[in-house]
Amino acid sequence: xxxxxxxxxxxTPQDIAAVVAVLSTLGGTNPEGAAPVQVxxxxxxxxxxxxxxxxxxxxxxALPR
Numbered sequence: 001x002x003x004x005x006x007x008x009x010x011x012t013p014q015d016i017a018a019v020v021a022v023l024s025t026l027g028g029t030n031p032e033g034a035a036p037v038q039v040x041x042x043x044x045x046x047x048x049x050x051x052x053x054x055x056x057x058x059x060x061x062a063l064p065r
Contacts, residue, residue: 052060
């Protein structure tokens with residue numbers, strides 16, 4: 001990790017610690033106790049290619065995709 005560079009102002013060690021604390025809470029990792037996200041039932045999976053015109057299209061419009 002590189003050393004933070006302060007361009008302007010006179011930041012105290014407490015100021016830098018506050019910024020580091022805020023940025024560390026924005027981490028992208030999954031916490032140990034959290035359940036993994038289940039995407040199998042997500043609404044985006046239910047989006048189909050659409051109904052194509054043709055023989056039997058009326059029946060396909062009522063069937064689950």
